[in-house]
Amino acid sequence: MKKQNIGTPAYHLTFRTRAFNFISHVALTVLSVIWLFPVFWLLLNSFREESGAYTSYFLPKGLTFQNYINLFTNTGLYDFPLWFMNTLIVAIFSCLITTMFVLMTSYVFSRLRFPARRPMMNIMLVLGMFPGFMSMVAVYHVLKLMNLTQTLTGLVIVYSAGAALSYYIAKGFFDTIPRALDEAATIDGASKNTVFWRITLPMSRPIITFTLLSSFIAPWVDFIFVSVLMKGKADKFTVALGLRQMIERETVSAYFTQFCAGAVVVSIPLVILFLMTQKHYVGGITGGATKG
Amino acid sequence: MRKPRGDVFTALNFLVMGVGCAARGQVAKGLLLLAGQASYIFFLLSFGLRYLSEFLTLGNNEQYTVWNEELQINQVITGDNSMLILLFGILTVAVTILFVYVYIINIRFGFKALQMKNEGQPLPTFREDLKTLWNDKYHLVLLTLPTLGLLILTVLPLIFMISMAFTNFDRDHQPPGKLFTWVGFENFKEILWSNPRKSQTFLSVLGWTLIWAVSATTTCYFGGMALALLINRKGVRFKKMWRAFFAITIAVPQFVSLLLMRQFLNDNGTLNNMLLNLELIEAPIRFLTSDLARVTVIVVNLWVGVPYTLLITTGILMNIPADLYESARIDGASPFVMFRKITLPYMLFVTAPYLITQFAGNINAFNVIFLLTNGNPRSIEYYQAGKTDLLITWLYRQTVDEQDFKLASTIGIIIFFIIGTLSLISFNLFASKKREDEFS
Incomplete structure (x- = not known):
């Protein structure tokens, strides 16, 4: 008799769980539609046959590939392929430097102890709160002093020099890696240098991916710094600045669909990168590391 | 420990850097220090002194035009450039501070070498000095x-x-044509009380900035975390797919x-056109040009921000030791209690710095406002500002x-003071200070 009584709530619970699961899936579907909607609209516009910026309908009247072809062949007024290469070069270099700087700084603040540590952390925290482009005029003059304005090198420097300021996220991550691992290695005779390269970094894939990714994106989306630095030098533009120029008021109706095509092309490397690195975000890495 | 009595090299060390070290056998170290001193003196003579001498006035000779009889043209005689004087003056001061620091280190090195020699200890060779860099002084290498x-x-x-906030550098005082000079706290007085239009604009913009930052940060944080928890639920299938859907929106610049x-929500944009065609509305909804704009920007920002929080929290949520949940479950804790007692404290602990950065970032959320509304709708009561304008x-x-x-830098400094103090307080209160060693 008693056994049945135990069985009933268990059955009840699975029903509830199933209902929750169903609701979860519905909610996720609705949310995904909302979030993907602008992306979908961007794609549609990039294939739209008729030009014009403001349409009164959602689905295009005709589809064509011409916008993409124009983007790469019609380089007279807007040289998109060149901008794309510029951005790629700047993004690769600045994301490598930025990631190194961020990892180095956050490892130091997470694991090493020295007198200047806390003051430095506080100062950096405060520095990071100043709006970056507030000092753009000064940065411009500093770079001019080094003869680096209107060059891609200058742009890489601008994007990566302040990297140390964004140490907190990686430091928060390093703090969750068990310290026992470091201590074990130190007992085995490893120097701090070895611990950093051989133990901490290999365990930090998620945060490395995150840092690489976010710093790789920066040059693609920024246009304030690049507009100050490359003023009037169209062959050193990055895609953000170039594309934004396409939809200035005078050219928006003629170039809007081409702008969308350009935006899609810019997004493609970023999307691929994302799908490749997605798995690093998933799956805990420190679970059980000390036990083994 | 008693300070050792110095000899002639110790005295000479105050004048010529590196002598203290070199005299005790640390030649390479000494030469490095000497090279530092030499390059500083060279810098000062060739560059620094010129700007430092004009630093107090920021230049006296204004640019002027003179008629050149020989060439029959107006010739521009270049004057001082206040901006360069200011910039390079600061650079010189900074380099000097750095030099003083190295100088103090040099004195300390000299005494230490002497002391060790007197006590008969072997002095560390240059190679040994370098070696400590990989271990005890590793922070020097990395930083x-x-x-x-x-x-x-x-x-x-x-x-x-x-420094610009303390000058009168504006449209009427632009180098190289004109000079600008120091004015003290004049700009701060204006924006805080003495110029009613500016100070009133400042207060209104500040109020909106704070409302915006609080709502943008909390909506994105909790929205993103809720979404992450939803996807992490045991029964949810295709986890990777859902995450990818949201991740794609980050990939779009x-x-x-x-x-x-902006195109979509414009007064004559696609959404309004569609709604008009369907006769759901009679006049276009002014998402971006009326007071509604303040709501619009927060909602659009939610769209921008949630995937980022999802991305960051997913990994950390999975780093929470599973045994914590297991023991809680054995103790009969409900999912809500587990969230409140395990998930939330852990998340706040790990993401506290991220949250603060987000808050500061939102105060300076330039992109969203600039691209979406550009600060509009403009208001005539404001001094060159609009209803959705943030300080930034x-x-x-x-x-x-x-x-x-001058006004821009003054605003910048005020922004800095507001978020600087705010964040420092909260950062030291509820984040890492005492507990950073605890969770590992």
């Missing part, structure tokens, strides 16, 4: 480059901009999606459109 980058391209320009949204976009307009650098 040198990042800090140098910071000093040159963040700190130096920052000091430059801060922000300026693209925001400019698209107001600052930007002063720099780029109005070239009122």
